[in-house]
Amino acid sequence: MIKKTLSATSAGETATTTRATFDHVRVTGATAGTWVGETIGHTNVKLPALGSSTQAGRVFTVTGSGTIGSGEGPDDPIQNSLFGLFFGVLVLIPVAVLFMTSEYRRPLILATFGASPRRRRVLAAKAAVIGAASFGTGLAAALATYLVARPLFQARGFRPPAFAYTSLDQPAVLRAVVGSAVLVGALGVLSLAVAALVRRGAATIAIVIALFVLPVFVAAPLRLTAARWLVALTPAGGLAVQRTKPPTGTLAEPWSMLSPWLGLGVVCGYAAVALVLAMWRVERRDA
Amino acid sequence: MTRALHAEWTKLRTVPSTGWLLLGTMAAKVGVGAAIAGAIHLPACRPGAACPADITRLALYGTRDGQVTVAVLAVLAVTSEYATGLVHLTLAATPGRYQAFGAKAAATVLAAAAAGVGAVTAAVAVGAWIFAERGYTPSRGYGLSLTDPATLRAGVGTVIYFGLVALLAAGIAAAVRGGAAALSTVLALLFAFPLAAALVTDATWQRRLHQWSPTDAGLNIQATTGLAHLPLTPWTGLAVLAAWAAAAAVLGALVFRYRDA
Numbered sequence: 001m002i003k004k005t006l007s008a009t010s011a012g013e014t015a016t017t018t019r020a021t022f023d024h025v026r027v028t029g030a031t032a033g034t035w036v037g038e039t040i041g042h043t044n045v046k047l048p049a050l051g052s053s054t055q056a057g058r059v060f061t062v063t064g065s066g067t068i069g070s071g072e073g074p075d076d077p078i079q080n081s082l083f084g085l086f087f088g089v090l091v092l093i094p095v096a097v098l099f100m101t102s103e104y105r106r107p108l109i110l111a112t113f114g115a116s117p118r119r120r121r122v123l124a125a126k127a128a129v130i131g132a133a134s135f136g137t138g139l140a141a142a143l144a145t146y147l148v149a150r151p152l153f154q155a156r157g158f159r160p161p162a163f164a165y166t167s168l169d170q171p172a173v174l175r176a177v178v179g180s181a182v183l184v185g186a187l188g189v190l191s192l193a194v195a196a197l198v199r200r201g202a203a204t205i206a207i208v209i210a211l212f213v214l215p216v217f218v219a220a221p222l223r224l225t226a227a228r229w230l231v232a233l234t235p236a237g238g239l240a241v242q243r244t245k246p247p248t249g250t251l252a253e254p255w256s257m258l259s260p261w262l263g264l265g266v267v268c269g270y271a272a273v274a275l276v277l278a279m280w281r282v283e284r285r286d287a
Numbered sequence: 288m289t290r291a292l293h294a295e296w297t298k299l300r301t302v303p304s305t306g307w308l309l310l311g312t313m314a315a316k317v318g319v320g321a322a323i324a325g326a327i328h329l330p331a332c333r334p335g336a337a338c339p340a341d342i343t344r345l346a347l348y349g350t351r352d353g354q355v356t357v358a359v360l361a362v363l364a365v366t367s368e369y370a371t372g373l374v375h376l377t378l379a380a381t382p383g384r385y386q387a388f389g390a391k392a393a394a395t396v397l398a399a400a401a402a403g404v405g406a407v408t409a410a411v412a413v414g415a416w417i418f419a420e421r422g423y424t425p426s427r428g429y430g431l432s433l434t435d436p437a438t439l440r441a442g443v444g445t446v447i448y449f450g451l452v453a454l455l456a457a458g459i460a461a462a463v464r465g466g467a468a469a470l471s472t473v474l475a476l477l478f479a480f481p482l483a484a485a486l487v488t489d490a491t492w493q494r495r496l497h498q499w500s501p502t503d504a505g506l507n508i509q510a511t512t513g514l515a516h517l518p519l520t521p522w523t524g525l526a527v528l529a530a531w532a533a534a535a536a537v538l539g540a541l542v543f544r545y546r547d548a
Contacts, residue, residue: 083486087479094471101467105370201467202366206359209474210352217351217481218319226326252485 023059074248074256077158078166078176081149082242083253085180088141089187089212096130096188097204100195109287120279123196127275130188138184142177172244179241179264186264186271187212190235193274197281211235211270219254228257238267291381291390299364299394308363309402311356312449316406317413319349324417329429342423342431343438343511346414347445350506353406354452358473361395361456365539366466374548388543392457392536396450403449407442408433437511444508444525451525451532452477455501458535462542476531477502494518501531 053062103109116122150166159165166173187208195204215236219227231237231254240247240255240263249257299305329340368374381387415431423429433439455476460469480500487493497503497518507517507524514520519527 080486086482087475090471090475090479094467098467201465202359202362202470205467205470205474206355209478210355213474213478213482214352214355217478218323218348221323221345221348222326223328 019061019063021059021061025058025060074245074250075158076243076245076256077149077153077163078146078173079243079245079253079256081145081153082142082176082180083239084145085138085141085184085242086239088138089184090209092134092137092184092188093191093208093212094201094205096134096191097195097201097208099130100126100192101199101201101204104199104287105201107287113287119282123193123275123279123282127189127192130192131185134188135181135185139178139181141184142180146173146177166244170244175260176242176244179260182264183238183241183267186238186267187235190267190271190274193271193278196278197274212238216254220252224249224257227254231255232258232262232266235267235270237263239263288386288390291383291386292393294377294380295390295394296397299398302367304363305360305398308356308360309398312353312360312399312402313406313409315356316347316349316353317409319352320346320410321413321417323348324414324421329423340429341510341512342414342418342429343411343435343441344509346410346418346431347407347441347509349406349410350445350448350509351502353402354449354477354502355474357399357402357449357452358456358477359470360399361453362460362466362470362473364391364395365457365460366464366469369464369548370466378548384544385540388461388540392454392539395453395457399453400446400450403446406449407445411438411442435511440521441509441511444521447525448505448508448528451505451528452501455528455532455535458532458537458539461539462535498527501528504528 053060055061103112112122113119146168153159157163168174168177190211191204191208194207195201198204198207212235215230215234219230219236222230228249231240237255237258239253240258241260243256243260247257247259255263323345324342327345329342368377377387378384381390411431411433418429418431431438433442456469456473459473459476460466463469463472480496481503484493484496484500484503487496504519504524505528507519508521510517510521517524
């Protein structure tokens with residue numbers, strides 16, 4: 001059960017027990033033997049007792065907790081496990097910002113521009129360094145997260161037949177893991193570029209955090225269409241790349257409504273535009 | 288103390304960024320509140336029944352955004368002195384370090400609270416107008432006015448909330464001293480809890496995170512409906528934020544007192 005209420009911005013899952021009765025079950029064609037039942041689903045000890053099924057003639061009564069029928073529902077264990085990168089990014093942003101603004105605080109920037117007077121090239125080099133460093137860190141973190149979280153999720157019920165088997169050689173899983181790293185790299189470049197434009201460390205961090213974090217909170221009480229627009233137009237939507245299942249509006253995370261490539265494209269677009277602006281500005285403004 | 292306070296107030300008032308940041312606080316708060324009032328679809332309110340939607344809280348929703356500029360203001364008020372070396376002059380003029388830090392914290396809190404008064408008044412006025420335009424009228428059970436005791440409590444509480452966030456940020460800034468590091472710490476403290484709570488599916492832990500978070504606990508003060516279902520009562524929630532702010536202020540004051548400037 002996903003609760004989307006106006007007084008709280010959280011969503012939680014609560015197990016409920018339900019009963020379904022199937023009467024007049026018929027088999028057409030020839031059969032051999034009797035009905036065979038199997039209990040599937042998770043074995044989380046905190047949930048109520050697992051379901052049961054009884055048969056009386058041609059009437060079957062199924063009682064239990066969870067999804068009855070085909071389809072896995074919107075929950076995505078890959079997306080959930082990779083979400084921790086969000087907190088890693090909160091640490092990365094100041095690192096990328098300080099990489100630029102600390103040059104201005106101690107006038108190291110004068111020496112830097114003295115050594116290489118073509119300023120756009122300096123900025124491009126700094127962007128390449130921070131982009132590669134954050135991409136590499138992000139990739140290592142995403143891979144490690146996936147490898148550690150996968151068996152844990154499986155142990156807690158996210159396994160076949162209720163949930164599909166996942167593997168790194170599946171395109172969607174690979175896209176989520178590598179895409180998370182690209183997201184981290186793009187946010188590093190975005191932070192650096194905004195820092196080159198603004199030059200003040202604290203102000204830059206406030207701007208980047210506002211672009212990346214605040215839309216999540218503002219989207220919470222909005223209608224789905226408005227929330228979708230908000231995350232589609234801000235870097236917060238980039239987290240959509242962590243999703244391996246089709247977009248959905250039923251989850252608490254507003255970026256779940258975007259397609260992965262749209263979300264990643266928005267972040268890369270922000271980073272590219274900010275970098276171009278910064279290159280244009282750094283040529284014209286005194287260091 | 289009056290002189291120290293006057294000095295800190297002058298320093299804060301005469302820096303151009305202060306005005307812009309306070310203006311930004313108000314703009315963020317009013318803008319987000321107006322955007323939500325315009326974009327939200329509320330359930331119909333049955334006559335005689337208590338309305339399910341809390342339009343006071345929705346009109347004040349921009350607090351989460353406005354607090355970012357408040358934090359920037361408070362962090363810069365402390366750390367810019369270290370960046371420029373002004374802190375040596377400050378301490379020469381006011382050798383009592385607790386006094387100097389207290390005056391700075393007080394000036395910052397006052398500025399944040401002043402911006403809060405403007406922001407809350409404007410957000411309630413703009414929210415009342417937009418909600419009424421969209422049909423959420425008193426005749427249908429929706430009403431937004433500061434004369435309503437619950438709304439007044441939410442508004443006053445929001446002003447105090449801004450002041451406490453400023454105190455929290457000033458304390459952390461005095462402990463950390465670097466502007467970027469201090470602001471990151473403050474923003475992480477403000478935003479990490481609610482994000483973690485959104486991720487955790489265990490209801491007990493989710494409730495705990497909402498109770499411990501300075502942001503989530505403090506914002507309980509804005510609730511005017513469904514008070515029985517809050518993780519904390521409004522004033523207890525604000526007290527949680529006050530405890531965080533007090534702890535940060537004590538830490539900041541101690542570091543400021545015992546570490547070389």
